[in-house]
Amino acid sequence: MPSRTSEPGDPAAPASAAAPPAAAAAAAAAPLRSERPLRDTARDGLKIVVVGGFGVGKTTLVGSVSEIRPLSTEEMMTRAGIGIDDREGVLTKTTTTVAFDFGRITLDDERVLYLFGAPGQERFWFLWDRLFAGTLGAVVLVDTRRLADSWYAIDRLEHHGLPFVVARNNFDEPTHSLEQVRAALSLDPDVPLLDCDARKRESSRDVLVALVRHLHSLSHALEPTP
Amino acid sequence: MIRRPVDTGDPDRLYTVTGGRTRAYEQAFDLVTLIVRESGPTPGMQSELVRILQLSERPVAVVELASLLDLPVGVVKILLCDLLDMGRITARHPQSSGRGRQLPPPETLKKVLVALQNL
Ligand SMILES: Nc1nc2c(ncn2[C@@H]2O[C@H](COP(=O)(O)OP(=O)(O)O)[C@@H](O)[C@H]2O)c(=O)[nH]1
Ligand SMILES: [Mg+2]
Numbered sequence: 001m002p003s004r005t006s007e008p009g010d011p012a013a014p015a016s017a018a019a020p021p022a023a024a025a026a027a028a029a030a031p032l033r034s035e036r037p038l039r040d041t042a043r044d045g046l047k048i049v050v051v052g053g054f055g056v057g058k059t060t061l062v063g064s065v066s067e068i069r070p071l072s073t074e075e076m077m078t079r080a081g082i083g084i085d086d087r088e089g090v091l092t093k094t095t096t097t098v099a100f101d102f103g104r105i106t107l108d109d110e111r112v113l114y115l116f117g118a119p120g121q122e123r124f125w126f127l128w129d130r131l132f133a134g135t136l137g138a139v140v141l142v143d144t145r146r147l148a149d150s151w152y153a154i155d156r157l158e159h160h161g162l163p164f165v166v167a168r169n170n171f172d173e174p175t176h177s178l179e180q181v182r183a184a185l186s187l188d189p190d191v192p193l194l195d196c197d198a199r200k201r202e203s204s205r206d207v208l209v210a211l212v213r214h215l216h217s218l219s220h221a222l223e224p225t226p
Numbered sequence: 227m228i229r230r231p232v233d234t235g236d237p238d239r240l241y242t243v244t245g246g247r248t249r250a251y252e253q254a255f256d257l258v259t260l261i262v263r264e265s266g267p268t269p270g271m272q273s274e275l276v277r278i279l280q281l282s283e284r285p286v287a288v289v290e291l292a293s294l295l296d297l298p299v300g301v302v303k304i305l306l307c308d309l310l311d312m313g314r315i316t317a318r319h320p321q322s323s324g325r326g327r328q329l330p331p332p333e334t335l336k337k338v339l340v341a342l343q344n345l
Binding site: 034039040042043044045046047071074076111112132134136208209 | 259287323
């Protein structure tokens, strides 16, 4: 199994302008209300991001625990808006569109957790700060047949200081132990690593539970002791 | 400002929807800021604003609005700024996240944990 090596440099700006933003349906065609509206008392949105390579099961995981059918949306980035130069008041036609999907889980009367399936490829990470600021933590989904796809995401999460867990989505009978996976990913011993089946609701829930338990212990460690 | 109705999917269309404005307005909203309308649409209102007011009778997240309206998130945020300025909506900002790298307090995370375990 290959191993993750040193941290790569910052992502380069996207190579070229993407096609114009996806054509939207006429406004009149949009549904009148959400398939399953939130409670009137909902007032606190929380975020968890699921990252990983293409086809690793991000959308499947989000969909299996979400109370709504996963929805997708997109964010446009003007090339001028990437990095330093934020040209105010000008919406240039040179845009890059990044699509992501999401689902949600109503936690209680006030809190609702949003899960975002985000592309983990190098060329999308310029989005991270703007789109996913305030995220509680991340789930890195890995497919051991294509472990290298997740190296970059793990490096970036470490760089951003965002807490995460790693979940191996098993498409076939696993051929490596989790310890071998941990070594190949150069994962810190504190980072939880577990198996999952993204198609199963309980399994996907357990991945989220592992992440929040990890966050809970981290926040305890940060609390000043009385 | 007078805006034409939206009927195409090209960048010019988005330029029209937003009156050509970008960025500065976006910071006011998070992806998971919950929007609730204060009053319904009025005749002659821009069609996208009407749609937002229809969709926000109950609380709805910015990202869900974007998906339901089939508009990029940034465009929806700009429209929401207009509605906020007009006093037509209120925004319920995230309480437990959105504070840089800080984690919510352990009690909050405990509640999230228990809720997930009970799913
Ligand atoms: N056999 C198997 N297939 C899976 C599993 N998870 C996802 N898939 C399939 O793999 C494909 C890619 O999954 P998707 O969630 O779209 O990946 P994404 O690109 O990361 O969002 C889909 O056809 C899924 O049905 C799994 O645990 N086992
Ligand atoms: Mg996907």
